[in-house]
Amino acid sequence: MTIPAPKSGRTFFLRPQDLIGIIVLAILLLVVLPLALDNFRLQFVGKYLTYAFVALGLVLCWGYAGILSLGQGVFFGLGGYCMAMYLKLEASSVENTKIQSTPGIPDFMDWNQITSLPWFWEPFRSFGFTTLAVVVVPALFALILGYALFKRRVGGVYFAIITQALAAIMTILIVGQQGYTGGINGITDLRSLHGWDIRTDSAKTILYFVCVGLLLGCILLAYYVKSSKLGRILVAMRDKEDRVRFSGYDVSSFKIFVFCLAASLSAIGGAMFTLQVGFMSPSFVGIVPSIEMVIYTAVGGRLSILGAIYGTLLVNWAKTSFSESFPELWLFGLGGLFIAVVLIFPNGLAGLWQSYVAPRLGPLFGGAAKRRAAPPSASPPASGPVAPAAAE
Amino acid sequence: MSSDNENSIKFSSMRRKLLMGMAALPAAPLLSSAGLFSTPAYAQAPATAAVNTTGLAVTDTEVTVGILHSVTGTMAISETGSVQAEKLAIDQINAAGGVLGRKIKYIQEDGASDWPTFAEKAKKLLVNDKVAAVMGCWTSASRKAVLPVFEQYNGMLYYPTFYEGLEQSKNVIYTGQEATQQILAGLDWVQKTKNGKTFYLIGSDYIWPRTSMKIARKHIEGHLKDSSVVGEEYFPLGHTQFNSVINKIKLKKPDVIYAAVVGGSNVAFYKQLKAAGIDLSKQTLLTISVTEDEIDGIGGENFAGAYSCMKYFQSLDNPNNKEFVAAFKKMWGEKTVIGDVTQAAYLGPWLWKLTVEKAGSFDIDKIAAASAGIEFTKAPEGYVKIHPNHHLWSKTRVGQAQPDGQFKVVFETPDLIEPDPFPKGYQ
Numbered sequence: 001m002t003i004p005a006p007k008s009g010r011t012f013f014l015r016p017q018d019l020i021g022i023i024v025l026a027i028l029l030l031v032v033l034p035l036a037l038d039n040f041r042l043q044f045v046g047k048y049l050t051y052a053f054v055a056l057g058l059v060l061c062w063g064y065a066g067i068l069s070l071g072q073g074v075f076f077g078l079g080g081y082c083m084a085m086y087l088k089l090e091a092s093s094v095e096n097t098k099i100q101s102t103p104g105i106p107d108f109m110d111w112n113q114i115t116s117l118p119w120f121w122e123p124f125r126s127f128g129f130t131t132l133a134v135v136v137v138p139a140l141f142a143l144i145l146g147y148a149l150f151k152r153r154v155g156g157v158y159f160a161i162i163t164q165a166l167a168a169i170m171t172i173l174i175v176g177q178q179g180y181t182g183g184i185n186g187i188t189d190l191r192s193l194h195g196w197d198i199r200t201d202s203a204k205t206i207l208y209f210v211c212v213g214l215l216l217g218c219i220l221l222a223y224y225v226k227s228s229k230l231g232r233i234l235v236a237m238r239d240k241e242d243r244v245r246f247s248g249y250d251v252s253s254f255k256i257f258v259f260c261l262a263a264s265l266s267a268i269g270g271a272m273f274t275l276q277v278g279f280m281s282p283s284f285v286g287i288v289p290s291i292e293m294v295i296y297t298a299v300g301g302r303l304s305i306l307g308a309i310y311g312t313l314l315v316n317w318a319k320t321s322f323s324e325s326f327p328e329l330w331l332f333g334l335g336g337l338f339i340a341v342v343l344i345f346p347n348g349l350a351g352l353w354q355s356y357v358a359p360r361l362g363p364l365f366g367g368a369a370k371r372r373a374a375p376p377s378a379s380p381p382a383s384g385p386v387a388p389a390a391a392e
Numbered sequence: 393m394s395s396d397n398e399n400s401i402k403f404s405s406m407r408r409k410l411l412m413g414m415a416a417l418p419a420a421p422l423l424s425s426a427g428l429f430s431t432p433a434y435a436q437a438p439a440t441a442a443v444n445t446t447g448l449a450v451t452d453t454e455v456t457v458g459i460l461h462s463v464t465g466t467m468a469i470s471e472t473g474s475v476q477a478e479k480l481a482i483d484q485i486n487a488a489g490g491v492l493g494r495k496i497k498y499i500q501e502d503g504a505s506d507w508p509t510f511a512e513k514a515k516k517l518l519v520n521d522k523v524a525a526v527m528g529c530w531t532s533a534s535r536k537a538v539l540p541v542f543e544q545y546n547g548m549l550y551y552p553t554f555y556e557g558l559e560q561s562k563n564v565i566y567t568g569q570e571a572t573q574q575i576l577a578g579l580d581w582v583q584k585t586k587n588g589k590t591f592y593l594i595g596s597d598y599i600w601p602r603t604s605m606k607i608a609r610k611h612i613e614g615h616l617k618d619s620s621v622v623g624e625e626y627f628p629l630g631h632t633q634f635n636s637v638i639n640k641i642k643l644k645k646p647d648v649i650y651a652a653v654v655g656g657s658n659v660a661f662y663k664q665l666k667a668a669g670i671d672l673s674k675q676t677l678l679t680i681s682v683t684e685d686e687i688d689g690i691g692g693e694n695f696a697g698a699y700s701c702m703k704y705f706q707s708l709d710n711p712n713n714k715e716f717v718a719a720f721k722k723m724w725g726e727k728t729v730i731g732d733v734t735q736a737a738y739l740g741p742w743l744w745k746l747t748v749e750k751a752g753s754f755d756i757d758k759i760a761a762a763s764a765g766i767e768f769t770k771a772p773e774g775y776v777k778i779h780p781n782h783h784l785w786s787k788t789r790v791g792q793a794q795p796d797g798q799f800k801v802v803f804e805t806p807d808l809i810e811p812d813p814f815p816k817g818y819q
Contacts, residue, residue, distance in 0.1 A: 040515070040516070040519045040520055043515075044512070047512075099814065108599070111556075111558055111599060111602075111603060112602065113606070172628060175597065175598070175628060175629070176597060176628065178597070178598065178599065178602070183597075183598050183599060184533050184598045184599070184629065185507075185532060185533040185536045185537075185598070185599055186507065186533070186536075186537075188536045188537060188539070188540065189536070189539065189540045190540075199540070199544050277508060277511065278511075278540055279507075279508070279511070279537060279540070281507050281508065281533065281537070283506055283507055283508065284508070320512070323501075323502050323504065323509075323513075324501065324516065328463050328464070328502070330464075330502065331464050331504075
């Protein structure tokens with residue numbers, strides 16, 4: 001993963017402090033964590049990072065455009081299921097499934113008395129189609145939903161409720177159609193990608209780096225959207241929708257676009273999740289995971305692209321370590337963390353950074369960099385995670 | 393709760409690392425005198441190197457196992473009994489001298505009623521803690537989620553729940569009944585004694601009820617004389633509106649309602665049956681999903697008269713069971729009830745101990761091979777034996793629910809039933 005070097009401080013879409021933030025995150029994910037953690041813990045981080053894709057989408061969709069979606073799990077699930085269908089077909093070769101009454105179809109279909117592969121599973125034999133579907137299917141779904149709702153000017157809380165209902169519908173659909181979807185068990189026992197065993201430790205490490213690479217790419221994309229004219233219209237729309245509309249902009253199209261973008265980002269996360277964890281189930285699609293994903297974003301700071309990534313890592317890490325140390329009490333600890341976020345730092349980690357850390361760092365290096373117009377990479381921060389949007 | 397045990401677990405991994413570090417430094421001067429100082433408490437214990445060739449968490453005095461159930465979330469109410477039974481069994485085994493002269497220590501993890509969490513924790517137990525065996529899982533979904541983990545990292549899982557079958561793994565011992573064991577004898581009984589000719593099948597919508605009903609339907613239509621299925625319906629997990637199906641039941645008047653409704657739906661289902669005027673002392677209802685634990689939620693008066701078909705009831709009258717029930721209540725309180733799965737969970741640690749001792753080793757491959765033929769004569773349900781397919785030979789019983797929430801056993805198969813996870817003619 002290479003980060004393009006800035007040509008000049010003004011026309012480039014990244015501000016110097018953003019670039020530093022991304023570089024610090026890249027170093028943390030690509031160098032520090034792989035060296036500091038054993039393989040087992042690193043795989044957990046890889047899993048957490050797949051949720052970071054969703055959080056990233058939510059920053060754009062919720063933080064910048066003001067569209068709160070409580071159904072991002074649906075898109076995470078769609079991406080994950082597309083990938084899982086491909087992997088399951090590969091794992092269900094005739095020789096692997098010869099004990100079934102119909103060899104060659106996924107095991108759960110056989111348990112549900114289905115005797116031939118349903119038509120919509122067929123295209124998922126192709127890896128090319130699957131990769132395309134991971135991004136396109138959720139976007140298409142978001143397009144239809146967005147078109148139906150935003151064109152009718154449904155927004156705000158109504159939109160949030162509809163997306164939540166959607167998450168519930170999706171779960172019920174998947175659970176109910178268990179012959180085609182694996183039901184509540186999900187699609188399990190995924191083994192290889194194009195003949196490459198994804199269950200080995202080395203494969204998991206490679207997938208971790210692929211995941212980090214994709215995430216950094218998506219972060220750059222998010223920054224690009226944020227700094228473009230489009231990004232400014234999104235913010236304007238969030239703050240004063242009517243004014244933007246009266247200025248002649250087609251508000252709903254912008255909303256549809258950012259909603260589709262967030263959907264695709266979530267779906268990439270879902271596909272990476274399936275690859276790393278080795279299964280997909282409706283428990284990632286429903287209301288609870290969808291809201292959890294909003295919480296990750298809130299803890300990190302919904303206005304901060306990098307903050308959302310740190311928020312996701314922090315909440316998931318806390319979830320894992322609390323539950324290991326106190327299996328019977330950990331939910332209280334997690335609840336306490338969320339209450340603390342709302343009461344003590346409502347703008348999340350990024351808000352803390354901006355109000356406490358950045359003002360002190362500002363005169364040290366932000367201002368100095370500006371005065372001397374030094375290249376940003378010349379003054380990396382001393383230590384610690386850097387949330388973005390340091391003081392101007 | 394045994395607080396000593398809890399504490400020792402919390403710090404166990406750190407302590408292990410510390411001990412290893414400390415051992416490395418003064419090892420040389422101590423070596424010569426080691427013979428003098430070592431006074432093994434378990435003199436007969438075989439050397440660790442011999443019984444543990446694959447790096448499991450086994451020391452000269454201890455062996456670590458994992459307990460992996462949901463203690464939070466919707467499944468906690470069902471799985472708590474299993475955790476209690478497993479801890480009881482471990483305590484009893486330790487009191488009787490442990491396994492191969494080693495005390496059992498457990499690490500408990502919370503699956504949080506969430507299947508991916510089960511997979512994550514299973515991996516943690518196997519990879520990080522290197523536990524010698526795991527007692528755990530409850531729902532089919534959680535088992536399906538952890539199965540690839542156990543097969544990949546070569547662990548051993550003792551799975552307590554009655555389940556749908558269609559599975560067999562070197563890395564799992566199924567201590568509950570598979571579907572044919574639980575279903576066929578009960579159907580035969582209900583047809584013979586209740587003259588059941590028409591059946592109405594009702595279940596929750598997931599793999600276990602669906603598979604069970606498939607087997608039941610094949611048996612009713614293919615093997616019982618002049619019998620037929622007059623209705624078959626499934627409801628999403630957590631569903632609470634059963635009025636429409638109850639109306640259909642009233643219309644069709646089946647001889648037998650055959651139910652596999654699970655979890656919280658049970659409460660709504662039986663209360664609404666009663667409210668609709670269906671008297672379970674007149675209308676025969678046979679279920680495969682209601683144990684004493686569920687009656688706790690449904691209320692004994694709402695369920696009295698119905699029949700449950702499984703391998704264990706708390707009221708079983710035999711010396712093993714009396715001892716077990718007394719010990720369980722002493723450890724966990726007078727008010728606790730013991731259901732079928734709780735008893736099956738209790739078998740897990742004991743079967744593992746017997747297998748390890750037969751194999752003379754903690755190695756997973758060796759206990760997987762030694763499992764077939766293991767007999768446990770002290771089982772509360774009576775005598776059980778592990779079949780080469782890693783399921784248990786067991787009896788099937790039918791109990792009639794009493795208003796106090798207990799079952800009166802009205803039927804018991806004379807012989808142990810062979811487990812058959814891939815039943816021919818029922819798929």
